[in-house]
Every structure is written in C-alpha cells, then in structure tokens.
Amino acid sequence: MKPFLIKVENATVYRGDNQVLTGINWTHREGENWAVVGNNGCGKTTFMKLLFGELLPIDGGEVFWFNSREWYGLFGIRERVGFVSAEFQKNYDQNVTALEVVESGFFSSIGLWEEVQATQTHKAQAEMEHLGIPHLASRRFFDLSYGEARRVLLARALVHRPQLLVLDEPCAGLDIPTRERFLDSLAKRARRMSLIYVTHHIEEILPAITHVLLLKNGRIFAAGKKQDLLTSDTFSEALDCRATVQENDGRFWITGCQPDGAR
Numbered sequence: 001m002k003p004f005l006i007k008v009e010n011a012t013v014y015r016g017d018n019q020v021l022t023g024i025n026w027t028h029r030e031g032e033n034w035a036v037v038g039n040n041g042c043g044k045t046t047f048m049k050l051l052f053g054e055l056l057p058i059d060g061g062e063v064f065w066f067n068s069r070e071w072y073g074l075f076g077i078r079e080r081v082g083f084v085s086a087e088f089q090k091n092y093d094q095n096v097t098a099l100e101v102v103e104s105g106f107f108s109s110i111g112l113w114e115e116v117q118a119t120q121t122h123k124a125q126a127e128m129e130h131l132g133i134p135h136l137a138s139r140r141f142f143d144l145s146y147g148e149a150r151r152v153l154l155a156r157a158l159v160h161r162p163q164l165l166v167l168d169e170p171c172a173g174l175d176i177p178t179r180e181r182f183l184d185s186l187a188k189r190a191r192r193m194s195l196i197y198v199t200h201h202i203e204e205i206l207p208a209i210t211h212v213l214l215l216k217n218g219r220i221f222a223a224g225k226k227q228d229l230l231t232s233d234t235f236s237e238a239l240d241c242r243a244t245v246q247e248n249d250g251r252f253w254i255t256g257c258q259p260d261g262a263r
C-alpha cells in the first residue's frame, strides 16, 4: 500500500458551538488526487482547515500527515502543503503588491517578513507569466478585482512547488476562459503534486482527479474512485436533488437538476 499524505481518524470538529464535522475517517495516499463535493454548509471548508492543521479534532480524533504518526508541526505542514482559499484575499496588507503576494508563497506567510532572493523573484514572475498575469505584478493586491486576486493567490500557492496542493473553490468568481486556463495549468502540475480540490461544480473535476469525497451534513456520504461515484444516483442522494451526471471527454457535467429531493 502506498504511503499516506494525510490520514484522518474519527475526527469530530466544532466551530463555536456548532458540531460541523462528525466521525470523519479518510486517507489520502500518494498518487491520488481528490475532489471534495457537497452542498453549502456541509463542512467542506472546515474539512480543509482540518487538513491544513488550522482546526483540530476533539474527543480523541486525530489527523496525521506525510506517513508519520507524530505531530508534524504547523511549519512542516505549511512547507509541504499549498493552500488556496478565498479567505487569504482578505488578510493581506493594503500596500502589498501582487508580486509580493506571490513571493510570500516561498515563506508560507501572509505578507513578506524575510528577504526575497533574486531567484525567488524570477520564479514568482515566471509563475505569474504562466498564469497570464504578468501585468499585475506591480499593482496593489488590495486594488485587484476578485478574479485577478484569485489568480495571484493561485500563483502564490504554486510558486513553492508544494507536495500537496489544497484548493478551496479556486475557480469561484473566475470567468470561463480564465477558469479553463487555470485548470489547464493545474492539470500540468498535477503530474508533479497531489491535489485536493473543493468545488460545487463537477465540470471542474479534471481527468487527473482520481477520487471523490462526498460530504453531507458534516459526515462522509461516500468516498472512493471517481468513476464509481460521479453517477446520477450517487450525486442525487448526496446533494438532495434529482441530478443527471454525464461524462464528456474526461470531464463530468450536471446536465439537469430538479431541486425537489433525490426520490
């Protein structure tokens, strides 16, 4: 059996007084790429925060990283796991430039507290070029449109070549050409890193994604191989609607949905 990247054992997670996740058992092994799908409020972002070490389980639940049963340490996790989340968009200083945001990816920090080497600046510029945003480099991050800022954060996550990249709805707010450009660059990277990709839109699930985790009301509804789970019946039950799922050229689409329950 291949080594695990993340193993979650019996994790129950509270946020405030809300029990958001209950009894989660899940393992991500090397060579797998996962999509995480579920309705609003089912606990996807909470689950991502658990995987990134930002939230901890209670009642004896545990999370382990990189095939070790020791506490990996937040710094160790940040070094090897890239995270793209809309929340980062709010946390940056008003005067920081887009290039500086990308450079901060080398230090897994929000903001720049260490001196940036010339080679790091070149890599950050190359990453922006690759994502089609070199023209944003000297703009204030704070002034960028939502979609522009999202692409800068993608460059930030990719620049330090993480072993595992966690993306929480990375394409939300992107126009279709930008989304497809991003997915294309992600598909190329997926050969060299593992992915966990949270989305509401199954058409974003790339051929490189091998497994799907369906969350429902804070519990795992189903987890397994993509081909087994991306079906109309499973989706209808997981999302509480009558959905029609179709595959086209390695991508999946919901071509019809009646929001009146699965049955």
Ligand SMILES: Nc1ncnc2c1ncn2[C@@H]1O[C@H](COP(=O)(O)OP(=O)(O)OP(=O)(O)O)[C@@H](O)[C@H]1O
Binding pocket: 015, 016, 017, 018, 020, 038, 039, 040, 041, 042, 043, 044, 045, 046, 047
């Ligand atoms: N800081 C918090 N304090 C209390 N409850 C919270 C907090 N953050 C989230 N929740 C609640 O936890 C539940 C799950 O939230 P979460 O953001 O994980 O869901 P999600 O599946 O990512 O939703 P969406 O698809 O809408 O982004 C929601 O009911 C939410 O209201």
